[in-house]
Amino acid sequence: MAEESFQLYDTTLRDGTQQEGMVLTVEDKLAVARRLDALGVGFIEGGWPGAVPKDTEFFRRARTELDLRNARLVAFGATRRPGVRTALDPQVRALLEAGTPVVTLVAKSHTGHVRSALRTTLAENLAMIAGTVRYLVHAGRRVFVDAEHYFDGYHLNREYALEVVRAAAEAGAETVVLCDTNGGCLPDEVRSVVAETLALTGVQLGIHAHNDTGCAVANTMAAVDAGAVHAQGTAHGYGERCGNADLFTVTANLVLKRGREVVPLERLRDLAATGRAVTEVTQVPARAAAPYIGGSAFTHKAGLHASALRIDPDLYQHTTPELVGNTMRTLVSDMGGRSSVELKARELGYTVEAGSDAVARAATRVKELENRGYSFESADASFELLLREELDGGPRPRLFEVESWSVGVSGAQGTQVRTEATVRLTVQGRTVTATGHGNGPVNALDTALHTALDPCFPSLARLELTDYRVRVLSGETGSGAAARVLISYRDGRRRWGTVGVDGNTTAASWQALLDAVHYVLLDGPPGRADDAPPLAAATG
Ligand SMILES: CC(=O)SCCNC(=O)CCNC(=O)[C@H](O)C(C)(C)COP(=O)(O)OP(=O)(O)OC[C@H]1O[C@@H](n2cnc3c(N)ncnc32)[C@H](O)[C@@H]1OP(=O)(O)O
Numbered sequence: 001m002a003e004e005s006f007q008l009y010d011t012t013l014r015d016g017t018q019q020e021g022m023v024l025t026v027e028d029k030l031a032v033a034r035r036l037d038a039l040g041v042g043f044i045e046g047g048w049p050g051a052v053p054k055d056t057e058f059f060r061r062a063r064t065e066l067d068l069r070n071a072r073l074v075a076f077g078a079t080r081r082p083g084v085r086t087a088l089d090p091q092v093r094a095l096l097e098a099g100t101p102v103v104t105l106v107a108k109s110h111t112g113h114v115r116s117a118l119r120t121t122l123a124e125n126l127a128m129i130a131g132t133v134r135y136l137v138h139a140g141r142r143v144f145v146d147a148e149h150y151f152d153g154y155h156l157n158r159e160y161a162l163e164v165v166r167a168a169a170e171a172g173a174e175t176v177v178l179c180d181t182n183g184g185c186l187p188d189e190v191r192s193v194v195a196e197t198l199a200l201t202g203v204q205l206g207i208h209a210h211n212d213t214g215c216a217v218a219n220t221m222a223a224v225d226a227g228a229v230h231a232q233g234t235a236h237g238y239g240e241r242c243g244n245a246d247l248f249t250v251t252a253n254l255v256l257k258r259g260r261e262v263v264p265l266e267r268l269r270d271l272a273a274t275g276r277a278v279t280e281v282t283q284v285p286a287r288a289a290a291p292y293i294g295g296s297a298f299t300h301k302a303g304l305h306a307s308a309l310r311i312d313p314d315l316y317q318h319t320t321p322e323l324v325g326n327t328m329r330t331l332v333s334d335m336g337g338r339s340s341v342e343l344k345a346r347e348l349g350y351t352v353e354a355g356s357d358a359v360a361r362a363a364t365r366v367k368e369l370e371n372r373g374y375s376f377e378s379a380d381a382s383f384e385l386l387l388r389e390e391l392d393g394g395p396r397p398r399l400f401e402v403e404s405w406s407v408g409v410s411g412a413q414g415t416q417v418r419t420e421a422t423v424r425l426t427v428q429g430r431t432v433t434a435t436g437h438g439n440g441p442v443n444a445l446d447t448a449l450h451t452a453l454d455p456c457f458p459s460l461a462r463l464e465l466t467d468y469r470v471r472v473l474s475g476e477t478g479s480g481a482a483a484r485v486l487i488s489y490r491d492g493r494r495r496w497g498t499v500g501v502d503g504n505t506t507a508a509s510w511q512a513l514l515d516a517v518h519y520v521l522l523d524g525p526p527g528r529a530d531d532a533p534p535l536a537a538a539t540g
């Protein structure tokens with residue numbers, strides 16, 4: 001059961017969309033709301049109806065298309081304008097028309113902002129807050145008040161900031177949310193202001209922190225430690241300027257570090273999947289190094305870390321990745337040793353021991369090859385081929401051999417550039433020659449390889465090249481420098497990468513292409529759940 005008294009509040013669909021580059025359709029917003037609801041978030045702020053036409057439409061469609069199981073939908077908006085009757089203010093009417101059970105009002109708590117941005121008196125601002133809250137509560141809404149620029153306002157004129165909190169609460173606001181709108185606060189400041197405000201007003205408080213000092217999550221935790229029972233944030237910390245507090249991190253911190261079940265423990269396991277689902281919709285990538293749910297959050301590269309992790313994962317991890325739906329991963333590189341190879345091999349489904357000669361040889365080869373420019377971090381498939389060679393005591397018999405390959409690029413004034421590749425292979429005792437065309441050498445070689453091999457090895461048809469990266473390696477200069485090519489693939493069930501290095505970019509690409517083919521044709525380790533089809537099946 002989630003902790004009922006704590007209000008976990010998501011503002012991805014409002015403040016999150018204030019991030020540069022974030023443009024969501026109504027359909028996108030509905031999809032994100034569904035995912036956050038499934039995670040168990042208590043409140044989902046959908047946008048500002050009446051101000052943003054798309055948000056008005058979102059709330060209209062939400063009535064029939066959002067069947068929220070856990071969350072309450074929230075409409076966000078401002079208090080009435082100065083000198084206007086609340087009932088006649090079109091923005092306030094739009095908040096009611098949104099038909100949500102909860103409304104959050106942004107209100108000024110900084111005297112300078114009241115005077116210069118709203119261009120009204122301090123007394124009228126208090127009347128605007130109290131009047132708007134009372135009006136909405138009377139209309140049956142639960143009301144939260146976001147006290148904008150609260151911390152800066154508190155330092156400038158503490159009495160007025162406190163008056164705003166009291167006025168909102170006395171008018172019926174359930175929670176007054178103290179906002180670090182400019183994101184300039186540090187945790188000690190947030191802790192003391194929240195504690196003092198609580199002591200001086202007794203009002204139920206929340207926190208809305210921006211990340212301009214990189215402290216949004218720390219500030220949110222400090223506020224909760226000081227007594228706030230409502231935390232606002234956004235998926236992946238999306239938001240205006242440097243973003244908001246990352247609600248995924250805040251949620252995991254509260255549950256795992258503070259024992260506050262703001263979402264039930266079993267739903268916390270959906271955290272990483274929820275993060276991925278949200279980025280699928282927003283197309284705004286999350287940081288790999290994001291706490292708890294980032295792809296690198298439990299990924300280990302240093303050999304000494306791996307040597308301890310072999311014995312006990314807790315030695316280099318602050319929590320258990322599975323609790324948040326993540327997994328531990330090991331990277332093999334020149335910074336690893338035998339333990340890294342053992343852990344990576346285990347991840348790939350092999351049972352090997354760091355003390356074995358084969359593992360020691362594989363670790364040495366990785367170091368040597370990385371020194372020559374290879375990189376195995378994102379080339380699991382090339383590493384697995386290398387590992388298999390060491391485990392099998394030498395190169396495996398190949399299902400095909402390369403006799404030769406060539407690529408030609410030709411062009412003429414006014415015509416499209418033409419790239420043609422020819423490969424000559426020995427497959428099952430026969431010589432096979434195939435030609436492929438493409439928009440460049442890699443594409444043409446890939447096409448030629450498939451033309452030659454797919455009829456004999458149907459499993460290769462599933463192979464899909466998804467990314468190609470080339471990096472000129474330093475140490476040499478200009479067009480004579482060596483190139484490292486990394487290619488990413490998927491085959492419907494798995495994703496993997498291969499690597500090639502050569503002074504010639506096309507030759508480096510050819511190595512990486514060949515590794516991918518050999519990898520698909522490799523019989524996986526016994527018992528591996530996701531292994532490639534056994535050789536007999538692969539050869540059809
Ligand atoms: C801290 C936050 O992030 S709060 C959320 C901010 N989000 C947004 O601003 C997104 C939606 N905003 C909008 O669509 C528009 O800005 C609107 C509809 C709110 C206002 O649009 P416009 O009336 O064209 O004016 P503009 O954008 O220039 O804003 C100036 C007006 O807002 C008023 N205003 C400024 N800050 C606030 C505030 N915090 N609360 C209420 N009104 C405010 C100003 O007094 C001015 O009103 P006036 O014209 O009556 O003098």
Ligand SMILES: CC(=O)C(=O)O
Nearest residue numbers: 106146148149179181
């Ligand atoms: C309300 C809000 O978004 C802020 O003060 O930052």
